[in-house]
Amino acid sequence: MKNLLKILSLYSALLFTILLATKCVDSVINNQTASPFLQIYSPIAGDTVQVGSNLINYSAYDYSGGQGLAYYDVVINDGLYERFNQNSDGTNPAIYLNIPSTLLGTMIRYYVVAYNLTGSSNVSSVFNNIYVKDKPPGEPHNLMLTKIGTNAVNLLWEDSSDNETGFEVWRKAGANSSYILLQPVLPANTISTNDYNLSPVIDYFYKVRAVNLSGVSGFTNEVSTSSVLGPWNLQSEAIGATAVILKWNDFAVNELGFRIQRTDPYTGTWGLLNIVPANTTEYTDYNVQASTTYIYRVAYYTSTSHSGWSNQTVITTFYTTELPPSNFKAVKYSYGVIKLTWNDTSYLERGTIIERRDNASGGDFMVIHTTVTDETEYYDSGLTAGVKYYYRARYKLGDRIYTEYTDETDATP
Structure with a gap:
């Protein structure tokens, strides 16, 4: 027993x-x-997206007791895919449905795959019948007004978009009235128009924006018949909250230098800001405060005389300083095409302004495109193969308010 x-x-x-x-x-x-949890909220089947970056709204987390998430793959039409790594602090990254222009006007499908640190994954539903529309156009720049008679003006601007269907010119008669749209809407690629039959005793204000079937751009700067810039063309822009840049035409032939004046923001009285050498056409004022309005004017002097003052330019600094885009890169994408990419570092940006120069001899940078908010790539096409192109970019924060520029980058298509 x-x-x-x-x-x-x-x-x-x-x-x-x-x-x-x-x-x-x-x-x-x-x-x-065990698989991580993944849920996609938008865009979903039947939605519309645009060419460029489209934010994917989702939630995801690893299973209880897991080591955490690693990365996400966004797959378009079972072929194109882009990987987004988990943030270094363990939080979920912003992930995007980045649509190339080759898919404009088509129906696409996509899905997302979430991976954890042990290699397990979870595949979202496949979202079909998503229509790709064009992105809204970039806003035009540097609107200028010139009087061409007692009752007429010319408006001139820079076209920084490549997909507009037209331009709207808006006008108001008097500072306290409302803007109205002038008809007709101007065709794509227009950069100038005249406005006739104006009253010589009314101050007219103008602004311009680009349009297409997907929406409208932001407006240009505002100009008026009372602020015609004349031969000086003195203009100003704010770099965040830390600086104001002045630019003007040097039309004098025998000046010894230029005197720059600025108003006291509290009393409104003019005071000497600086004296700069002959042939100077640009000056940066670093002695500014955030959220403050300044007025500037310039005059040249010779050994025997002092010119009249230039037009006045008014600028208000931003309330904070924002960094420019980071990791700005240019790479050859295909024959005659360069792809530009960058990281979005600002929640306050109203678009990324991309500038290009075509040689290494110090030529001027020119604006070639302005993106909509939150875009992080641009394809520069129609380039000459074998020629090196140089690029820089900065954010637009408001009317004539920008960040500093990125470092320059270059590529050869």
């Missing part, structure tokens, strides 16, 4: 050990194969 009890006791202990080991093995296997 005692021997039988011993045998039963040993058998029970062995059975318990086997069950415990089996449970542990099952636990390890389950932990290694």
Whole structure:
């Protein structure tokens, strides 16, 4: 009997050990194969997206007790895909549905795959029948007004978009009236128009924006018939909250230098800001405060005389300083095409302004495109193969308010 009890006791202990080991093995296997949670909220089947970057709204987390998420793959039409890594602090990154212009006007499908640190994954639903529309156009720049008679003006601006269908010119008669749209809407690629039959005793204000079937751009700067810039063309822009840049035409032939004046923002009285050498056409005022309005004017002087003052330019600094886009890069994409990419570093930006020069001899940078908010790539096409192109970019923060420029980058298509 005692021997039988011993045998039963040993058998029970062995059975318990086997069950415990089996449970542990099952636990390890389950932990290694458990999938993270992933839910996509938008865009979903039947939605419309635009060429460029489209934010994907989602939630995702690893299973309870897991090591955390690693990265996400966004797959378009079972071919194109882009990977987004988990943030270094463990939080979920912003992920985007980045649509190339080759898919404009088509129906696409996409899905997202979330991976955890152990290699397990979860695939979202496949979202079909998503229509790709064009992105809204970039806003035009540097609107200028010139009087061409007692009752007429010319408006001139820079076209920084490549996909507008037209331009709207808006006008108001008097500072306290409302803007109205002038008809007709001007065709794509227009950069100038005249406005006739004006009253010589009314101050008219103008602004311009680009349009297409997907929406409208931001407006240009505002100009008026009372602020015609004349030969000086003195203009100003704010660099965040830390600086104001002045630019003007040097039309004098024998000046010894230029005197720059600025109003005191509290009293409104003019004071000498600086004296700069002959042939200077640009000056940066670093002695400014955030959210403050300044007025500037310039005059040249010779050995015997002092010119009249230039037109006045008014500028208000931004309330904070924002960094420019980071990791700005240019790479050859295909024959005659360069792809520009960057990281979005600002929640306050109203678009990324991209500038290009075509040689290394110090030529001027020119604005070639302004993106909509939150875009992080641009394809510069129609370039000459074998020629090196140089690029820089900065954010637009408001009317004539920008960040500093990125470092220059270059590529050869």
